[in-house]
Amino acid sequence: MTTLGEELKHSIESLDEVSDSPNLDAQTLFADRMGKSKAWILAHPEAELPVKTHHSIQADIIQLKNRVPLPYVLGHWEFYGLDFILTQDTLIPRPETELLVEQALNYLSQHPKKKWAADVGTGSGCIAIALAKTKPNLSFIATDISYPALKVAHENASRHDVAKRIQFIQSDLLPPVNQPYDLICANLPYIPADLLPTLKVAKGEPALALDGGLNGLEIIGRFLESAPHWISPGGCLLIEIEQSQGPLVQSLARRAFPLAETNVLKDLAGFDRLVTIQLPEKKSSNED
Ligand SMILES: C[S@@+](CC[C@H](N)C(=O)[O-])C[C@H]1O[C@@H](n2cnc3c(N)ncnc32)[C@H](O)[C@@H]1O
Incomplete structure (x- = not known):
């Protein structure tokens, strides 16, 4: 014994x-x-x-x-106080991504009528599910280029009882929409491709979830170019970044949204982690 x-x-x-x-x-x-x-x-x-x-x-x-990283061995991991099933097709949710969730909740609390959101690159579904769980009137489109990741995300949404309010779609970034979103959350791959092989922390996780191409900004750059088609007036975009990318992503954001207020927020470790883009509300005709 x-x-x-x-x-x-x-x-x-x-x-x-x-x-x-x-x-x-x-x-x-x-x-x-x-x-x-x-x-x-x-x-x-x-x-x-x-x-x-x-x-x-x-x-x-x-x-x-x-x-093999511990969360994959266990088959699940905690994010924002909720337990998420994981497989090696999904990124392990990171505590620093909770900053994005908190900022999304701030925006939704200040704009209670906004209830149509997107989560681009949903992975395990952790961002969309944490938000849908906290805000019962919120509905989502959650996309990922990886079908196996989407299957895990859907399973997580069912476990947390929010599957009816999140539509999971396999897509490169976002599919065309009829109704632009009030809120778009994006934690897309942002690690520079040449840095990836040197990162111990990235071992064992899917390259598709981490590899941001040249200087790490190929996917985020493409996302920002298209984002004006997807977001509504008064809407908010939240983009997680790698710590060195704050100034560059902020300038890409300003180019895509010249009238918006953009900010770079730091995580608890003091590193640039999130770019926020807040669009102005459309002026009504009698304001002109
Ligand atoms: C950094 S992971 C984030 C996963 C999850 N949102 C999280 O915060 O833990 C990025 C995710 O984006 C997906 N992805 C990569 N390229 C994409 C693209 N062009 N369009 C949509 N999703 C993409 C990956 O498969 C991966 O699941």
Whole structure:
């Protein structure tokens, strides 16, 4: 019989060479597989590890040692307080993307009549689903170029009971629309192609979700060129960026939307992370 404490210690030692946070990774894995909290795992080293759980954890450790990221091994991850199913077709949602969600919620709270939104490059669906869950009158078109990612996003929307308000469409950026959007959220690939192979953090995640081409701005640039067709007067666009791209994306945004107010916001680590574009409301005819 193996105790939890012994096996946890073994696992931490095995992960030491492949992880920057072997303690946390092992605790998270054990907590998930045993259906307990991390605090419980630490407080019960004497607990007996059921044989089945022991075998499943050993298989997980092999995957982690092969450098499969922990969220893919677990098959799910948390974003904005919600649990999202993940596969290797979907980007692992990042905490810094919560800034985009918070800004979208600010805009929607200040403009309560706006309720038609798009999420471009939806991946696991985390942005659209977090927003639809928080704002019950909001409806979305959520697109991705990857069909396997869209299937995961749809499954997540069903789990969180918002599938009726989010239409998932496979598309390059956004399909043509009859009704322009009030809000467009875009977390598109933005890593410069030549930087991608050097990034440890990007190992194991889909290149389609990360590779932003030359200087990282090929897809965002194309998005901004087309965006004036998709957004309504008074609408808001939120674009997540890589930390070095603030000034360049802001100038592309100003070129696409000369009358809009554009800003670059920093994430909690102090890096440029989000470009916001707020369009003016159309003047009514008697204002002219
Ligand atoms: C950085 S990931 C973001 C995923 C998710 N929104 C998130 O925040 O975790 C970018 C996503 O955009 C998708 N994508 C890449 N190129 C695209 C394009 N031209 N049109 C639509 N989606 C695209 C990728 O498949 C990927 O799911």
